[in-house]
Amino acid sequence: MTHDIVIVGGGIVGLTTALAITDANPDRSVAVLEKEDGWARHQTGHNSGVIHSGIYYPLGSLKATMARQGGQEVAEFCDRHGLPVTRSGKIIVATEPEELPRLEKLRERGVANGLSVHPLVPEQIREHEPYVRGLAGLHVPATGTCDFGAVARKLAEVLEGRGVLMLTSTRVTGFARGAREVVVQTDRGDITARRVANCAGLHSDRLARRGGHDDSVRIVPFRGECFELVDDRQYLVKNLVYPVPDPAFPFLGVHLTRMTAGGVHVGPNAVLALAREGYRKSSVDWAGVRDVLSNRGLRVLARAYWRQGGAEMLRSMLKPLFVRAVRRLVPEVRSADLVAAPAGVRAQAIRHDGTLVDDFAFAEDDRFVHLLNAPSPAATASFPIGREIARRCLGKTDQ
Template identity: 55%
Template sequence: MARYVVIGGGIVGLATAHRILLDRPDAEVTVLEKEPRLAAHQTGRNSGVIHAGVYYRPGSLKARLCAAGSRSMVEFCAENDIPVRVCGKLIVATEEDELPRLRALHERAVANGLPVRLVSPAEASEHEPALRCVEALHVASTGIVDFTQVSRALAGRAEQAGARIRLWARVTGIVTRGGEQVVRTTAGEVVADVLVNCAGLHADRVARLAGVTPSASIVPFRGEYYELRPERRDLVRGLIYPVPDPRFPFLGVHLTRMIDGGVHAGPNAVLALAREGYSWGRVDPRAVVELVGHPGLWRLARRHLRYGLTEVRRSLSRRRFARSLARLVPELTERDLLPAPAGVRAQAVTADGALVDDFLVVAGPRQVHVLNAPSPAATSSLEIARHVVSRLPTDRSPG
């Protein structure tokens, strides 16, 4: 019986544990999570969007796994009685000079095989009466769900199949001993034949503990959200996104009607001073030292200084945040916004300052490391799990 240890109790780690046991029912699987609950960070703090796969380079892992994942996620939710809604979304150009980017996005979506079409302002208003635009891209297969509920269902199914999930188990060391992976944690030692690193915000740190030097390091970017006051939720029926700037992996502040009926606004993207830095006041000295010593971050900052300053100003001013949203829905004002919990995106950045724009999965003997899995990782999680398991050794021999 092969023994597997999965580090990380977010949706990717839980989906991977579940997939191992589906494909290899005789396996022994242990999931290690450092928090007292599952899905505590990226999984539980995102906007709940099931992405269609519009934005990603055709042929890339993101494009392939997101398109497949949007389908398999909806199917999984239906099978497990998890509320889900395929509501579609509008990506909108609010100025004429944004039209070339919108049409390029349309071409990319078509290349990715997605059900999309360009619509006029009048057609867009049929979906979103309060919207202002000069043209929009309608994406029919986008949906919404609560990914924390999905994670709980994955954990339950994995446990039913024999997995052990250990909370409060922060990894402190990893040693390869003969043919075994020895993982030392704050909750004791776990010995396995194969290690799978799905540690999200800490994936590069875990890789280094395991003796792997990542080609890129995690830089945490905080995404701050507001929500609309209940009496103003009727201004947004579904999902409204701006046309993104292709130089960045961030989609710009947008409006999302959540599965519970609330409407979230955001996120922006500012550098976080802790891997779990959900506010300006959360500063981790270790993370600051890593950021200061990251040559890629300095190169990235020099190239995109103006963009970064714009995000910081929006972070510090509700008025600026509201102004960005009013480009999409002119009736929105800062009085309509209430603070909502922030999230942190684990974005891998290379030493030359490039943002890693695809999922990054690295396999070695007896180890697989998921080193870059930001959005749309939640959407793609079931397919990322398939991809990871396909790269695992099939027996106790090194793979």
């Protein structure tokens, strides 16, 4: 089989990349390869479903611009195809005096990013969320929820209708680069491509190295451990409630999200996973562990953030500490109100010097485009990310 462009990875970004390519040039032959037996089985299918506004990200960053645009496009796609979507907005709540300056900086950043952001006094917080307590807050209307797994599956249907070759249960094992093509080696046979798009998420760095690209960026997996409110206590949260994030830490902190399918998601608590697909505490990939432990960047990061990392680990081991974090926002939550929910894994790229790659990151050569860092809000930003990968791919297919 020979194709103009082969996309590796059947999460939402790989699928929107195929959509963007066929939108821009329907004559290009495209194949999407996914190692699992269905679409969106990893980061896309294990997230909280939040359509992010872009308020947290620096002005001019890809995360800020693509989340803002992508959020609108995801919601429009859901409307067009009859998929569940909400536009409920969220509140961000300061519960301690030292958080108030950070909340104001967040408001300024949101306004600079072109968002509508409404300051809230305690009485207004209670109007939005009667059981939430805080000193001050922000209401961000441009936030909602959807089922990103359902979006990905609908995208796969659309792509099949366009004649894109959609192959699940197809694991890429390597590449053989030629003068004008790449042979994509899989456990189901070889596929020849003019251009390869690496959208492999948790395995993107490994795939990039197999394709001949090597730099200091490595993916480190962090498991997001979550709970849900029991049915008779879900009235405690109407929509989405977030704390003021620590600007030096890549995670947003424990928050509460009313899901489109019902239920209230609480979390995540972020801890180092011992496998790229380590959705359970018992999931251990010893080769992956050795890879992580040999990662100099992670050791540097651990020294810099040992307090935050230690707090996350303690909350993972001791449920009362997790409950305490939730009660900062919703004081009436009790331990018995929370039951364990499925976890997700965040693919966070880290440089050799221990700094986090804090924006979406791409790399390319004459035959490959690699998406090397696409953690949250990548699902929200998936349509613009897909167009960017498509632009890079289409610019090289004739060479």
